[in-house]
Amino acid sequence: MSVDRILLTNDDGIETVGFRALYDALTPAYDVVAVAPAADQSAVGRSISQDVVVHDHDLGYAVEGTPADCVVAGLGELVPNADAVVSGCNKGANLGEYVLGRSGTVSAAVEAAFFEVPAIATSMYVPGGDDWWELEPDPEHFAHAAAVTRYLVDHAIDAGVFDHADYLNVNAPMADGESGPLPGERAAIAVTEPSTLYEMDAEWDADTGDITLHDRIWDRMRTGDVPDPEGTDRRAIVEGRVSVSPLSVPHASEHHEALDGLAEAYSAETDPEPVADAGSGAGGD
Template identity: 60%
Template structure:
């Protein structure tokens, strides 16, 4: 492309996160980057929307006191130039499997862009949890740790728009391992979201603790996810790229049509209005 790319960059970890700065620096070498990102951490907020949010100028662009979806709407409709592509990330923590698609703020930003018919990439980095039971927030990451994420995202931003990738996919869900300390690039695998779901709950008096057990089995020697899934690829040290669509839809279902007809008969819907 002869003209510089226009890139809208957002995330759900907040505008002050290391991950968004790493992507900003890398993508600025490929085009004009406008950042519209949450002013505070909005992880796992899904596609929550606000009717009105405060906005502040920031050295990277704009900080919105709202969600990632708010940021995409505001960025596309008002604050930024018409972008060629929206990038969300880099998220500290992987977004793997079907069940996170509606839960992740990073993914939701890409989905929001898809409804504007703007191609999007959501990039997340798998960070193994500390062995002492500490939370992911306790893991301290440097910009260099995001080298794998910035490398693959920059490549896709620069080259995917020249192909027909986004004629078949609304957005790409990219998950990467932490960068190799020796700088060895990881291979890429085109994947599908894993279908594993292992949420459970335990009551303790007046509180209920929710547990996501799926992260307890990420050992590449024992991981139960099948070949070709995003979770297995990342656990085994590969970059996962899943082409996804929005909105989610299903094929025409004859059995459901039959149920609709039976309902009409059971409640006496007149034939002329069926």
Template identity: 65%
Template sequence: MDDSFSILLTNDDGIESTGFRALYEAFDEFADVTAVAPADDQSAVGRKMSNDVDVTEHELGYAIEGTPADCTVVGLEVLCPDVDMVVAGCNKGANLGAYVLGRSGTVSAAVEAAFFDVPAIAVSLYVPPGGDEPWTEKADAVADYRHATDAATFLARNAPEAGVFEEAEYLNVNAPMAGGDDEARAPIEITAPSKMYAMTAHHEEDGRIRLHDRIWERMGTGDLPDPQGTDRRAIVEGRVSVSPLTAPHTTHRHEALDSLAESYLS
């Protein structure tokens, strides 16, 4: 593969984020990369779409006053319509489990690409909780993203020719945070999104209702019922999770609903 291979690179943390820079530098070594990314943080906006967006030229490409899904559409329709692949990330924070697929801006950018029939990879970094330092202050160096960039560039180089995107429309990649330079490359495991769900809600003393995702606490303690083969189990055990997915939503036709429809006018 040479630099004729072209990539639209986007994310949801914003074009100035460390994870975005890490992926840009890694892909720029072998591909023609055009950044089309949000000007600021657009985390957890899902596939929210704007009617119009402002575009500003950036040293890496273009900064968009909009969402990750906006970036994919604007990029593929106007700014770099002939790219070979869309890569979204690297998100600071994992995107694990079936329940996050519709929430994540990172994943949503990849999903949007699937409707253009352009292969896509969503890339996220698992930042382990715990310790004296808040997770939001971790992963502030490009080197922390090494497992993510290694896996993402490997997949981008090899997955199309291997026929991966004849079956999957996009890959959801989650990688562990890298340690020192001498740390061995984290292995890749092909996974399915976990079905575990642990959202809670309760009243605060001030009358507000607080929503809380207990998954992260359970990941920190290792208290996870997720079986082998799921994305969350793989990442907690130090492997790169790669889930091959299709754009929503899969139709499952069945006799019970067919019979109900037939009875509607009877």
């Protein structure tokens, strides 16, 4: 299967620097049609709408909806002949098993997989503390993300990668010479699995009654103190490599004797006592 037309989406919004970086990297070789959120839709997961408003845009279409909305509207109507979906480039990494379901960037790729369209979700790791999100990135910062995404679109389908994976979750270092090589230099690819480390916690402020949710892993990544083993996405990105995780949908399901036994026991039980008739006074209004 050759790639001619690409549906490009994201969750940060169609006007962001990372989105334009991928658009500019792909358009010299492909017919790229943007179908992306009109505004920031970060961390919405696979939230879906019933109706969305679509606006014409210089790059394609701006959708007043979520990344999943964009993929469904795009593959279902706006760009039904797309050969691949690319989502990104997200400002901020999407690493670890627990992040995959909440990331709008990754969720767009998951939605495409249900259409049986090869998809790549690309994110850029921004080092720093709790204020990393305040960074106003330059286009050059996305150099490694753009280069590896273009490389994978060029080669992965013909190489048979998507015979074994439904989508690729790509995380690239920022091209700043510190967290990753400078633009023009090559950042090596590591084929990875999502990390299983989970360090979310909550802190209750008794004075205000507020509970603050905090992901402690970002503090550890800032200092390089991550216990993730070799072969995991987080280890690769901390070491300045591009993490590429080949992933599949739907969620895996495994039958086992414990649950099968419960199901059989429930089915074998006699019917429970019928619920009292509402008119007997046992029910409510």
